Amino acid sequence: MRRRLLLFLTLAACAGFTVALAAAVLHAAGAALPSALPEQLAASLGSSGVEHPVTAVLLNFRNYDTLLEIGVLVIAGMVGISLASTSSLEDPALRSSDSLLYALQRWFVPLMLLLALYLLWAGADRPGGAFQAGAVLAATGVLMRLGGLPMEFVRPGVLLRLGLVLGFAVFLLVAVAGALAGEAFLAYPPGMAGGLILTIEIVLTLSIGMILLALFVAAPVSDEHEPEEGAGP
Amino acid sequence: MNQWLMAGLLFTPLAWAALSLLLDFRQGRWLSWLGMLIQALVSLGLWVAVASNGGFYYALAGWEAPLGIALRVDGLAVTFVLLTAAVATACGLHAGVYLDPSKSWQRYFWPLFWFLWAGLNGVWLGADLFNLYVSLELISLSAVGLVALGGEAAALRAALRYLFAVLLGSLVYLLGVALLYGQFGTLSLTGIAAVVGADEPAAAMALLLMLAGLALKTALFPLHGWLPPAHGVAKSPVSALLSGLVVKASFYIAARLWLELGDRLGSHTLAQGIGALGAGAVIWGSWLAFRQPHLKQVVAYSSVAQIGYLFLLFPLTFAVAEPVSRLAQQGITLQVVSHALAKSAMFLAAGNLILSVRSKRVDALGGVSHYLPFSLFSFGLAGVSLMSLPPTGGFAAKWLLLQASLASGQWWWVVVLLLGGVLAAAYVFRIYRATFLEDRASDDFYHPPRSLEAIPMLLALLALGLGLVAEPVLSVLALPFEVAAEVAADVAVQP
Amino acid sequence: MSPDLLYALAGVVLCGIGLFGFLLLEHLLRRLLAFNLIGSGVFLVLIGLAQHRNGPDPVPQALVLTGIVVAIAATALAVVLIRRYYHLTGHTSLADDGEAQS
Numbered sequence: 001m002r003r004r005l006l007l008f009l010t011l012a013a014c015a016g017f018t019v020a021l022a023a024a025v026l027h028a029a030g031a032a033l034p035s036a037l038p039e040q041l042a043a044s045l046g047s048s049g050v051e052h053p054v055t056a057v058l059l060n061f062r063n064y065d066t067l068l069e070i071g072v073l074v075i076a077g078m079v080g081i082s083l084a085s086t087s088s089l090e091d092p093a094l095r096s097s098d099s100l101l102y103a104l105q106r107w108f109v110p111l112m113l114l115l116a117l118y119l120l121w122a123g124a125d126r127p128g129g130a131f132q133a134g135a136v137l138a139a140t141g142v143l144m145r146l147g148g149l150p151m152e153f154v155r156p157g158v159l160l161r162l163g164l165v166l167g168f169a170v171f172l173l174v175a176v177a178g179a180l181a182g183e184a185f186l187a188y189p190p191g192m193a194g195g196l197i198l199t200i201e202i203v204l205t206l207s208i209g210m211i212l213l214a215l216f217v218a219a220p221v222s223d224e225h226e227p228e229e230g231a232g233p
Numbered sequence: 234m235n236q237w238l239m240a241g242l243l244f245t246p247l248a249w250a251a252l253s254l255l256l257d258f259r260q261g262r263w264l265s266w267l268g269m270l271i272q273a274l275v276s277l278g279l280w281v282a283v284a285s286n287g288g289f290y291y292a293l294a295g296w297e298a299p300l301g302i303a304l305r306v307d308g309l310a311v312t313f314v315l316l317t318a319a320v321a322t323a324c325g326l327h328a329g330v331y332l333d334p335s336k337s338w339q340r341y342f343w344p345l346f347w348f349l350w351a352g353l354n355g356v357w358l359g360a361d362l363f364n365l366y367v368s369l370e371l372i373s374l375s376a377v378g379l380v381a382l383g384g385e386a387a388a389l390r391a392a393l394r395y396l397f398a399v400l401l402g403s404l405v406y407l408l409g410v411a412l413l414y415g416q417f418g419t420l421s422l423t424g425i426a427a428v429v430g431a432d433e434p435a436a437a438m439a440l441l442l443m444l445a446g447l448a449l450k451t452a453l454f455p456l457h458g459w460l461p462p463a464h465g466v467a468k469s470p471v472s473a474l475l476s477g478l479v480v481k482a483s484f485y486i487a488a489r490l491w492l493e494l495g496d497r498l499g500s501h502t503l504a505q506g507i508g509a510l511g512a513g514a515v516i517w518g519s520w521l522a523f524r525q526p527h528l529k530q531v532v533a534y535s536s537v538a539q540i541g542y543l544f545l546l547f548p549l550t551f552a553v554a555e556p557v558s559r560l561a562q563q564g565i566t567l568q569v570v571s572h573a574l575a576k577s578a579m580f581l582a583a584g585n586l587i588l589s590v591r592s593k594r595v596d597a598l599g600g601v602s603h604y605l606p607f608s609l610f611s612f613g614l615a616g617v618s619l620m621s622l623p624p625t626g627g628f629a630a631k632w633l634l635l636q637a638s639l640a641s642g643q644w645w646w647v648v649v650l651l652l653g654g655v656l657a658a659a660y661v662f663r664i665y666r667a668t669f670l671e672d673r674a675s676d677d678f679y680h681p682p683r684s685l686e687a688i689p690m691l692l693a694l695l696a697l698g699l700g701l702v703a704e705p706v707l708s709v710l711a712l713p714f715e716v717a718a719e720v721a722a723d724v725a726v727q728p
Numbered sequence: 729m730s731p732d733l734l735y736a737l738a739g740v741v742l743c744g745i746g747l748f749g750f751l752l753l754e755h756l757l758r759r760l761l762a763f764n765l766i767g768s769g770v771f772l773v774l775i776g777l778a779q780h781r782n783g784p785d786p787v788p789q790a791l792v793l794t795g796i797v798v799a800i801a802a803t804a805l806a807v808v809l810i811r812r813y814y815h816l817t818g819h820t821s822l823a824d825d826g827e828a829q830s
Contacts, residue, residue, distance in 0.1 A: 010751050018744030020438065021408075025736050025777060028416040028435035032781040033428060035418020040300050041786060053786035058793060064293045064302045068355065068367045069794045071247060072374055075348055076801035078254065079378040080808045082341040131797055161254050169251045176244055184295035185240045215804045363791050370798050374805060381809055389813040390822055393756065396809065400763055400802055401750060407795065408743065408770045414788065415736070415777025 049193025134208025167207030405446030454514030469584025514541025564633030571626025626699025739772025
């Protein structure tokens, strides 16, 4: 009885929330003020170093957001590998010797790598970019892992940590290097924006792929444990 | 010069996070000592710069506000930056000794710590609503990671509760941002404040959503359920960081929103309602703190109560005279600063006491007053600030809030302020009573290193002394923003 | 009513459904899915409302890309924590053994 009352109350509250929100959305749509932002963006696009406006916003106009976003991703990857503190990440249960999977893999892995490369390259002037490419790269890794290929590089050693942080570190380096060259922080020196953005995108692709893969591979859990505070030595 | 100081605040923590990920715990400690020194100097430098020249805006990547992301560096922001440097340095130093370097996962403490610091500085300086969302997520995820570090079942349970609460809070905040962007076409808080009118139901709904999300992240009563387990189960230096700084970040954004938009989008009911929830937090949180069997749960519920005072900002600044509103703002700022110092001191001291008696329970503390008088004294000094007795920062804050309540004719908040002090005394004295009971069978105490005892004492003394230096601290808040335009013009817009 | 506004309203409905699931479901993975549902709803509102006003707008599209990455990071973190929690306790929800905090 109590449970049904709770259900009913939650349902009513959520329905009320939805109606109020819908009213607010309709009102906002009706009362929208003209904004100069799209014109400003179009005017500045020429000096941003890329042709695709979304990539320009992500990696030039609002690149501080993107820098922090990669930081968030690194945190997730880091916590993932911190919880899987076994020395080897190889889980024998996941090794399969399925010949069909193996045959598929021989076709799919090169194709997917090619697709990742294309997405990375496409980001300059059409939908695509580092995150999409990194996601495909990680998916390739997942496929390889499911097919039982040995993947020594996702062992939680210094190499993995270097891989996790590489894209973030290069991005940060470029951010500060711009200031050393006399620009504002996170700005690219004139004429170099295109090249620097491409460099950032390439290392970000590698790092994003690695983080997502590490999160997938970090599944086996360790049996070591941390004593609670006050639980004695 | 200013922009280098400010960039030092934003980018050195990020760089230190990246570097310390490559090192182990001991090497990371060395690196972090250097980093904390840099942060302390940079924060102090920026504070002095703003105190002498006034605040300024800085356009990141050289793109001005609607298109790019602008940072706002004003008196309030640098006060919080400096507070963060003090509290985070203390917690970092404490953690370097307190945590066990032989555990393989402790190496991840430093990167998480530095990401957390980067996010906090990003929030204090942020003036872009979406960027604030990303900074908040940086803070939340690293805080959850710190709680979960080590991966025990109790820690994971607390971390998951914490994670779900903060994620929901962030999304509700983002929903408000989406409504505002849909209506006004800009993400800059100052830009929105310039065009928003008085009768805007959609924008009012957006403000309501953002405040609700942030209140959940700040653990405002009755949304506080996630806080005590998370702050109670984390390691003491982490609890100190979470209680001292992390909950203040979301409150800071809520306060900024209210002060910029509240006069047009808020209402009397909303302001009084939020104040009533704050009052509820003071009473209910203190009562629960009094009843907790575990020492750190007492301190954690005390945070719920102390956070309640902060939300008195909303009724005390809505539709009141300018001087009254200023009094209230100053009082709340002092309350944030003194609570951050006192509560981090209290958590660190509680960690020492727990280390000493090897139990988390309050009733196991019997006799510890003989063995660890120094840590107990730090705990008590911090408690004095929470009880808001003179001359502490807590007293100065409550005094300003009392004046603001009386001057605006809202006498009912006075009752809350006085009652809160009495209840705080009750739960602090309960701990003291337990430590003086001599019914313990064994004399088996562990004595933590001196450095662990010194750090909470320093923080408690800062909280105590804050009341004496309240004037210079507050004078920075009211600095004019005139210089802003010139500095903004200095930063050349890219061709 | 433009198609963009329709997207925004669909986003509103998703938010409502997601919130209902988030509040009521106890299984941790389901709750995580509800969180992602709210996230999708918020992203739809963000893009739909902005594009209803001035046509294709790259700024909210970029914001949503950032938001998606943040949501993925949070989801991945939550899954890792849930998995480990399940491994240690065998529980799939936080409410299983009451409010025991020890």
